[in-house]
Amino acid sequence: TLQQHVCVWDWTGDIQTPLCCSELNPNHGLQVPLSSFKSAQIVISLIMLLWSMCISEAHPGGAVDLRFPTSCYSICAADGALVQTAFHWREPQVLTATAGGSVVVSFSPLFFSPVHFTRGPYLFSSPVLLTCGPHLFLSPVLLSCLVTGDAEGVVKFFSQNFLLLAFYSDLVQDPISSISLSSESTAGYLVHCPTYKKQLYLKHLNSPFYRNFIVSSTGSSVLHVNSESAEAQSVLQEEPEPIHALCCHPSLPLLVTGSSGGMLKLRDMCSRRTVTQREFKQEEGLTCVTYDPSGKLLAVGFSSGSVDLLDSSSLRTNPEQEFHLSKDSINLLSFSDDSLYLAAADSGFAVSVLRRVSAGAPWEILGRHRSHYSPIQSLLFGLQLDSTLPRLLSLGLDRRLVEYDLELHSGLPVLSCQRVEQRAVPLGMTWYPPLSTEQFLLICSDQYKLRLINSTTHMCR
Template sequence: MSGIRREEAGSILGMTEQSQVYTATRETLVPNKSTHTGAHALSLEWVFGKNSAPPAFSLQDHDQLVVLYAGANVGVIYNHTTRSQHTLQGHCCPISCMCVSEDRRWIASADQGPKSTLMIWDSYSGIPLFDCHPEGGVIAMAFSGDTKHLVTLGGEDVQCVFIWDWTNATDKPLWFTQLNPSHGFQDYIIFNPNDSTQLLSNSKSQLLLYSRANGSLQYFALKVKKCFSDTQTANMAAGSLSQSVFHWKVPQILTATVDGYLVVWDVTEDLGAHESLSEHRSTLIPLQKDPITVLIVIDRCIVTGDTQGHVNFYDEEFLLLTRYTEFNLDAIVSISFSKECAEGYLEDDILEAKPFIFRNFVVSTASSTVVHVNSQKGVPQILLHKESEPIHAVACHPKQPAVAMGDQSGVLKVWDYDNKVIIGSRVFETEEQIQCVTYDSQGLYLAVGFGSGAVHILNPSTLQSDPEECFHYTKDAIHHITFSSDSKYLATADAGKAVTVLRWQTNEGSLPCWAYMGRYHSHYKPIKDLLFGVHLDSTQPRLLSLGMDRRLVEYDLENSDLNKLLILSSERIEQSAVPVGMTWYPPLTAEQFLLVASDQYKMKLFNSTTKMCRKTLLGPTYGSPIKKAVVLPMSEEPETNSYYLAYVTEDKVGLQIMPLDGNPFKSNAVICHPTGVSTFACSYNGRFVFTAGRSDCTVLSWRISLNALEAAAALGGKDMMPFYTLLEGGRGGAFYREMEDFFYYCQIRHLVTDSMEKLQLSTKIPLSEVPFLMRALAYFPTEQEIEDMHNEVKFSTYAETGKYVTDINLEEFIKLYVNHRPALGISSNELVQAFHILGDRDNTGKHVLNKHALLELLQTRGERMTEEEVADCFTTLLCLNVEEEEEEGQGGEQSEHDHYKSDSGNSGYSLVCAIPDEISMKTFTGHILGFPSSAEQ
């Protein structure tokens, strides 16, 4: 695909064929009315917010106002006139820098991360044309004046500069050079607009000038003039430089400093013949008082942006022409001028009369605010509002197209996501760090939880609250907040591992109010989820909390009273896995289930009454486990099922077709926030999913297409075909044939041992054979896991038929196997971790287990083994001959610790010689378990 894109880009200047790029115009990309084809299960529909570091660019400013900026890992072309967006998707990491060509046709975007990517886009069609993968990511880049070349500055420890001929089909740069780290970390680079063979870059303390005039890319460090004062020289060496530009008229370089000065460097010397420039060819000019953050040369003017949000214009003599100081902005990050000239400035000789501003421009700030300025009227227009803090709280209104977002600075905003406008906002003066928000089921209340432990219950329309509806029962941050379905209870879970419950009190003779029922320290590890439900055959609310301590706690709301919160039950639901979230399973069966996701890529269904695990299912395996899941509202789309599950992992958002069965093709996920998802919410009509990032300070709106999800699932095949693909080699592989052989052997073994009559072969095996068959296939379940498997099969049809299932066929066994076995196998890291926790260091520094300590652990911790079971296991693993051991045992006495006897006492076999006194990981995996050498690495 990359080659096709490059060929298309390379023939743009002389193209004859009618390609999409060649025929595209400015109106092609974002039409007046957005159209959604529904080709993907999840399509990015809108980006709320902006990355603070990359600049914003003006793409159009004539009949339509169009700007470009980065949001999370996507580029956003925002048409403010039509209130529409087009997103440039293709990066797997947050976009670190962007640049545009002089004619605003071509866009380059780059990211930083493990799989860094540089991409070039056609801004008219939105088609990606070129991609490459520089090591270490890109920290800065720029197009040449003729747009033929692109320079990238790497973010490696030893930085590299690459110059690419992006219009030709090549993955290698034309020129490159490595920078000496002593010049500081370079974070800015540009071409000379008058001479594309020259470039410059600067760090906070050093300016570098590049030349490729002699066929190779060379750079030279510009040194500070000796006549500067010692203080000025020391400030520059300490890191006071911000940005640099080439002068448009004379061979000079202008460098701005954070002290408000301008350094003018003379570059008249022949760079190809000199290793460095003379020290005396530089001048220091005091330009302004405020620190300069942006420096641009445009139309014979020098433009600066500073930390106070001011924009200043100077002529070539460095005299002030005009200032924009009334914007009320924070520190400016970028200034981008429009390509078009403003009306009234193209008449004869008017440029000589008024050489300053004749283009509109776009300003972006450190707080991600983007402002458009009309140069004639001097009036700023806010295009993007301040979004500079991580967003940890998102909630959707249950009946209206409104989504509430709360950030870490205490700012709450409510957006109309149909019309893309803010319909309400509030800044909490006394509280900061909004951690969670939620609406009640009727949309009557909006509850907000803060990092200080405070809880405010707001009016959703005005976002205001009465003092009586502001509660502060703990100093621990509120992490979860939820209403009961009847809106009579509000529960919170905080960082103190406690749950607090409020009840809507309607006493006679007094006004209704929220009353405190109590705070219960119900977990000893952080609480991962908090959920209200309804009791079976009743409308009485029930409340459950789930913690990292693997406990599912239910609260006795019926018998609780004011200042008296009671616990109904507390169950440990996992052995080794850590639960990460829960939700109610939809009414697809006769039983009511609670769906719990764990960090081992599993989803389990628990009976809501008995808390028995009734089904274990393989969850989505997209790099990280599910963090949170929500069942979407009933679908209105034709030809789709009734229920679907939306979920987020560490960096992805996905959809899952229900009922759950472990079929991997029923799930679909896309990258949403590479730096991590903090939370997500679903719209009331099930058409949108909103995800919030952590450090990227953005919220992404995803349009759901259930028909596309169903179509993708159908490609995985019907019936058992998706499950065969989960077996190594598929149905025609050696592993499947081995599974068949073992299954039939279990049939014969059961019939031979249990009956002396003529064998009647069946297609099923009894449940008692399942553990042996699992172990034969190298999956060694614990006793609890075996019990879960038995219960899963035994009660599978009990609610419908009232009968137990006592046997299982091969297809049912395959589903049981792929759903229960470890999703990613057992890694050597897990064994290393176990030895670090349980073992001690020997004289070489390696962690080892003492033989007697190991035997004691096996018999006293976890699922305790009997003495006979320990002896049988080691005898089998070490291939010991029982009869030989008995004969050797008669020849001498052995200690009680080294001699294990069976219950009958008639036979004993010594393990003292077979098990070393100190067991290393290599000994354990290779000598005892018999793993191949590759597993020992």
């Protein structure tokens, strides 16, 4: 089981060890490190514990005895798990938001009944004056209010008596994960973010609240909100799915990323903006992308076993350049130096090759061969030693280095197959620089070793 500890450090001094440290009870499960500090108390919200940090009187010499107590107090909620905990900015109270939309107000160790705010679960609950976690904000301006954000994208401001002051709706479509308030009440920020603006529904119930703030959501979007004009301005908008495919242009500062949700984006790395994007079908997750040596063509592999050839600038596809090569997911793509061959390795341990006769000619499937019995780690094109004809090699976890015959008009026969390791498992390979008349491959293994072998004789140098 994973052991977790709470430690207090003196970050202003040169001490390399914590002032005090205490192990958390593993019965409470894995805890998210969100905490709040006030005076001599520490609250770890999702632990459902209230720790009291004791400071005894100074010992002779000015030393302070700082330690954790052996006891703690449990916070119980009847309407869901605890989401966020923070100290009250004025009263000696602890405010704990729950997944059911309530806030538990408590003294240590006395507890009061929940105060119900909204129907949706809370993903953010914080007094303005507190910090020490990624979801809390420390402001030098004295504000007597509580800020909350729910799963419906609504931000609300409450007074210390839990009266609704104002709320902002239609911010985002995803649950709100973080709110950060500005220390100034004037507008006019982010003038160099010309993304999009939209008017929000703002309602002031008791008193106006003019304080700009930034909201982030679970959908990877960040908005800057002008509280006076109720205008939201996008700071960052990204796809929430993880990026599974990544490739750089061979000569231009362009980057292509592909997500598992089917979103393909072309980014300019100088201006750090998205040039163009294209969304594919949701069931066809992007698994790999690669440029051809000229940078004019972009090959995209999908989890469905298909490969599309796109125009690298517009990301458009010619219907004649869509190929279904396998029932398994495409893991690796590689172009030959003359851009006349494209090889693809799939999760079924097979290699497929596309070929076109000349530049500008349509592509055709040359063949497919299941040459490995373990996942393929590397797929490389090279040139034959005494000619300019291309050669194709693949390396798998089965320790086999396979070379294919590309000179036939149909089919993909194996030209040679060599075991390159005995005990170690090869993890990748690349061409060694042409520093001599011999051609070498540099292979790395799981035993932290590099092996230099002759690409023709397969002898280890």
